[in-house]
Amino acid sequence: MKRIFTTIVLLTAVTSGLSAQQALGWGESIVSPEINPDRTVTFRLRAPKAVTVAVVGDFQDGPGIMKEEAGVWSYTTEKLEPELYLYSFIVNGSRQLDPANVYMSRDVATWTNYFIVSGEEGDRGSLYLDNKVPHGDVARVWYDSPTLGLSRKMTIYTPAGYSAVSNKARYPVLYLLHGAGGDEEAWVTLGRAAEILDNLIAAGKAEPMIVVMPNGNTNTSAAPGAWSAGMYQPSFGRDPRFPEAKATMDESFPDIVRYVESRYRVRKGAESRAICGLSMGGGHTFMTSKRYPGMFGYIGLFSAAITVGNWQDRSKSTLEKMNEDTEFQQQMAAMFAAGPRLYWIGIGETDFLKPQNDDLRSWLDSKGFPYEYLESSGGHVWRNWRIYLTVFSRKLFK
């Protein structure tokens, strides 16, 4: 039946000018990007009238200058490591998406094409793909935050089998937080959180867990276009049309936990609760975990934006502030006294937030508070945060 209708619609549409009417899009006849068997990647763009075309992306440092033949520009990379890569074209100096590649992710207000290189099963690229494994469900739900005075959206991953009729099991929960400019979509799009968890759980490398991805910007309710503030253009700065937040993310965090623990079959208690986040979300993790000692048994700071005391005071280092701030010291002491199973810090060697993270480690060392540390190559980029999730999530709830 399906094939019959497909054929009818296809034939009729081609001859009736339907595509023009409907912007249906028949796709481009050229293939781009093409991931070659040797793991080089070829980009192609049809642009007969262009003067200069280049491809820019996180697979190499400089632009790839594309060469034209019969109106089609192309460029082939060096051999690439298994990974998810982002790229765009620069046509006559203006940034443009690849019309032949349907795969795109949004970061703040910008869409960027992506592709995934994977050499073999179990390599890093393959963790970001939808493989032949049981899949979890991903829901966008709304919860009330009385602390913020808002109804807010979040994304919740439940692992494969959670919804099976006969399943009465309770699951541990990972709270997974995005960075500034992101929203409740970031970890399931750029972060590949559902694919990573599906694949690690199927391989027996991570425990089945629920993953809760709230919106960390406390003066908004949801991602752009998904709430009543209208179809605003998201940005890093605070949109003056939005209300001033009534509270901070860490203050409001119990609203999220209360929602999750009342509606899902979860195991309660610190040994079944983990929290981690990237950049601003790493800051939220840092603040929330010390504000509520004993709430989380596993705490992960991914390239975390760590602030102590007055962030505007640049006359002192973060370490100096830590050594002076008795409230900070008391909160951290109470948190470690509650005995978290893991305090984990990951950061890239060129990350601009590394100094604060170095200071935190120095302070923890000086107090003898235990933590694990991973220093990766690179900077403040999604590649690192995906890697940190694959490392951190394996350590949870064992």
Next chain:
Amino acid sequence: MKRIFTTIVLLTAVTSGLSAQQALGWGESIVSPEINPDRTVTFRLRAPKAVTVAVVGDFQDGPGIMKEEAGVWSYTTEKLEPELYLYSFIVNGSRQLDPANVYMSRDVATWTNYFIVSGEEGDRGSLYLDNKVPHGDVARVWYDSPTLGLSRKMTIYTPAGYSAVSNKARYPVLYLLHGAGGDEEAWVTLGRAAEILDNLIAAGKAEPMIVVMPNGNTNTSAAPGAWSAGMYQPSFGRDPRFPEAKATMDESFPDIVRYVESRYRVRKGAESRAICGLSMGGGHTFMTSKRYPGMFGYIGLFSAAITVGNWQDRSKSTLEKMNEDTEFQQQMAAMFAAGPRLYWIGIGETDFLKPQNDDLRSWLDSKGFPYEYLESSGGHVWRNWRIYLTVFSRKLFK
């Protein structure tokens, strides 16, 4: 806290070249599209080296030729009716997306920018916006289809309040099917189904209902990128890498109903089940409803691809085939004998599938089977399908 981190990250990122590293995207400094107070719309594109720039979209018939000033091209439309509109730019003859507009929808393999014009509360454009009303949840779930031998994905909308802890109510279910080339994402993106239901339910114009949006292509499991076939480019034709489907959509439909009725708090029985779909999904609705008389109390054909007998035989009209095909006649008679509350047909006056729908109406008239009919302006386009959903969903479960 949020503002503090935002400011830190913003300042540090701007001065550290982070955006180049991360393709974060700071957005364009120009506004496009701008919806003016008089409901005209202005498009703008920065393209200093371009020779010709036009905007094409479903808001007018021909291209809007853009004029350049200081490297920025612009065009302003006539006054537009409240509606969701799709558009792209044509730069030097090549199609390009609007880099200043974060709002895009995918149709098959093509992304297109969109915007929504809304004049006042309750107009058609406003039904497609996220307004200050309670919102339902939207989940992507996986179900087993033994009939197809596949684990498959679908999208499920549960209305506001469904998940409240104290709520024990059971809800009716609308099964909402996409067209050829679409997938389980189509109705919540281009179709604005969640916004339409949120707004109609909040206004008391539609009953609270669960909406189930399965994938209608029986040889695939899920939307592109969401299943293990890899990152293929979707198309209207059958991808030779996919397995031949083991059964048709209508044959496999009970697998979907079984999943939904076992996992959600639903009211069972025909008076609490509705089915509708567009184009191929209208064909699936037509086939499924007559294959299972008494399963659905409400049946809606939206620009339906109706086939009876051998679709390749063009020597006879659909009406002639209906008058000859005793299996079709028996199925339809059994379905109407079961007393559906509504058999609804909607189609555009210029739709290429109108002849088959005219024939179906003639046949129904000849037998005295009751139905409701809506003929709208325009053709085989999403605008009509959104309109049909707003009309049809109001008639359900009263």
